[in-house]
Amino acid sequence: MSKRTADASGAGPLKSGDRPDAMDIDDKTNEMGEFEDEFEDEFESEDEIIEAGVDGRPDAEREAEEAAAGAMDVDNNGPGTFIVGRTKLAPGETLAPDPTTYRMLHSLSTPWPCLSFDVVRDNLGDNRSVFPATMYTVAGTQADSRRPNDNQLMVMKFSGLSKMDGADGDESSDDEDDDEDADPILESKTIPLNSTTNRIRAHQTPSQDPSRPPITLTATMTESTNVLIHDITPHLASFDIPGTVITPQQNEPLYTIKAHKAEGYAVDWSPLHPAGKLLTGDNDGLIYATTRTDGGGFVTNARPFQGHTSSVEDIQWSPVEPTVFASASSDGTVRIWDLRSKSRKSMVTMQISNTDVNVISxxxxxxxxxxxxxxxxxxxxxxxxxxxxxxxxxxxxxxxVASFNYHKEQITSVEWHPTDDSIVAVAAGDNTVTLWDLAVELDDEESKDTAGVQDVPPQLLFVHYQNLAKEVHWHPQIPGTLVATGEEFSVFRTISV
Structure with missing residues (x-):
């Protein structure tokens, strides 16, 4: 597959039914994705590299050119200020990350881009800070429209995720391995699909045998309108148990939700129903509930929740009320529902935007x-x-309570930090993933450096460039670590979180 480059003319990320232009197809594309060293060839590229507004030339040469051309005004944000997502790149220019701002940063490519993914909890422990790091994820591909049968559900293991050289200001620390320079490794097990994955979410339910690991289920909302539920437990086990063989039967879905007559993008497993309770919403504005039975099967309620006048873009279960959930819609509303409602109508409806509400957390x-x-x-x-x-x-x-208009393109993903109620991660159509600290006040000492830059709120902690940014998730067991998808995957941790 020919890779799309991060240039000024690149298209933004997609939402709802929008699809990218057809890409060149390389029949020799390896099924396995591969990690790319973010800095190995950084200065071998023929493209000009811009790093935090500095183009890599000697200061004297750059300053002389700026003096001759006059002060540069970028979107009224001050002379010479380069703002990722706002400032337009010139033809041939690319962005390179500032390695001093990351504690960890890796990129990986998959055979086809993925619109959605989820992080899978593992048995390696919580609050871990040892490098190299290991993590498990699941994603669904968006193959070329001419090759729908190339789509896959990808179960992946990332290992050898080393920290940046000198990220802590020293060579090692007590809680870290010495092997910090290990090469990152991507292992993948795939399940064939015949349709693009619009959104995918994972859920773990206790095994009937207490001595065995939990069962990991995935719900895949596809472009075909079907929602597929798979058991990927054996696929995960195959990474760490030598000799494990995946049978064709284990690649088949446990259950297929066929209630939707239109494709959808809203799906969420309840965190308060260990056995498994799933909500799915579609472009007709309908929401269906699916429950896992005591025997391990699934039942979808034939009567949907309805009230939205346009597509349901996202769904979130309440973290504390097992029957309550929220939905966001392109009709500009967020609605709060209760499963116990006989009318199947929402309890609360709030018009919060004059445009589509794409995502909620x-x-x-x-x-x-x-x-x-x-x-x-x-x-x-x-x-x-x-x-x-x-x-x-x-x-x-x-x-x-707080509102930010920093991004000038659609918001494609939002997620609260798993343990800090003031920090939020955001992915947007301006090719960025941003981190926000809602606890920062305008008069905080640490906000002075950004207060002078117009339209850049002091609550903005960090900006990460992610071409075609689509979705971002915090890793629940590796503090401060994020995974984001777009043209490719990024795994990173900043020094500020």
């Missing part, structure tokens, strides 16, 4: 907070205690 630390991302680039934080029930005499339009 419910805080697991402060459970009255919900963050949303919209088509106009707004990221907003809402206190659900201020929302009035549907039918209230004067519900009014809610006021967000």
């Amino acid at each position: 419910w805080s697991r630390q402060t459970t009255n907070l919900l963050v949303s991302g919209a088509d106009d680039g707004e990221v907003a934080v809402w206190d659900l205690r201020q929302w009035q029930p549907s039918g209230s005499s004067a519900p009014g339009k809610p006021t967000p």
Whole structure:
């Protein structure tokens, strides 16, 4: 597959039914993805490299040119200020990360790009800080439209994820391995699919045999309108148990949800139903609930939840109420529902945007907070205690606790930090993944450096360039570590989180 380059004319990430242009097809593409050393060939490229606004030339040469051309004004953000996602690159220019701002940074390519992925919890322990790191993920591909049968569900193991040289200011630390320069390794097991994966989510349920690891299920929402539930437990085991063989039967879905008549993008497993309870929403505005039975099968309720007047873009279960969930829609609303409702109508409906609400995330630390991302680039934080029930005499339009319009393109992913209720990760159509600290106040000492840059809020902690950024997730067991997908995957950890 020919790789799309990160240039000024590159298209932004996709949402809903939009698809990329057909890509060149290389029949010799290896099924296995491969890691790329982010810095191995950094200075061998013929393209000009821009690093945090500095183009790598000697200061005297650069300053002389700027003096001759006059002060550079970039989007009214001050002379000479280069802002990722705002400043346009000239033809032939590419962006290179500043290695001093990362504790870990790796990129990997898969045979086809993936619109969605999820991180799978493992048995290697929580709060681990040992390098090289190991993690497991699952993703669904978006093959060329001329090759739909090339689509796959990919179960992946990333290992050998080393930290940046000198990231801690010393050569080693007590809680880290000495082998920090190990080459990263990507291992992959694939399940054939015949359709693009719009969104995929993983769920772990206890095994009936307490001595065995939990069962890992995936729910894959496909472009074909079907939702496929797979058991990927044997695929995960095959990475670490020599001689494990995956049979064709183990690649077959356990269950296929066929209730949807239109494709969808909203799917979430309940964290409070260990056996497995799934919600799926489609472009017709309908939401279906699927429950795993005591015998291990699945049942989909024939009667959907309905009320949205346009597509359901995202769903999030409440982290504390086992029957409550939230949905976001391209009708600009977020609705709160209860499974026990006989009417199948929402309890609360709030018009929070004049554009599509693409994504939401419910805080697991402060459970009255919900963050949303919209088509106009707004990221907003809402206190659900201020929302009035549907039918209230004067519900009014809610006021967000915090709102940021830094991004000028659609928001494609938002996720709260798993243990810090003030930090949020955001992916956007401006080819960036940003980190935000909502606890930072305007008059904080640490905000002074950014206060002078117009339209850059002091709450903005970090900007990571991710071409065609689509989705971002925190790793729940490796503090501060993020995985993001777009044109390729990024695994990174900044020195600021």
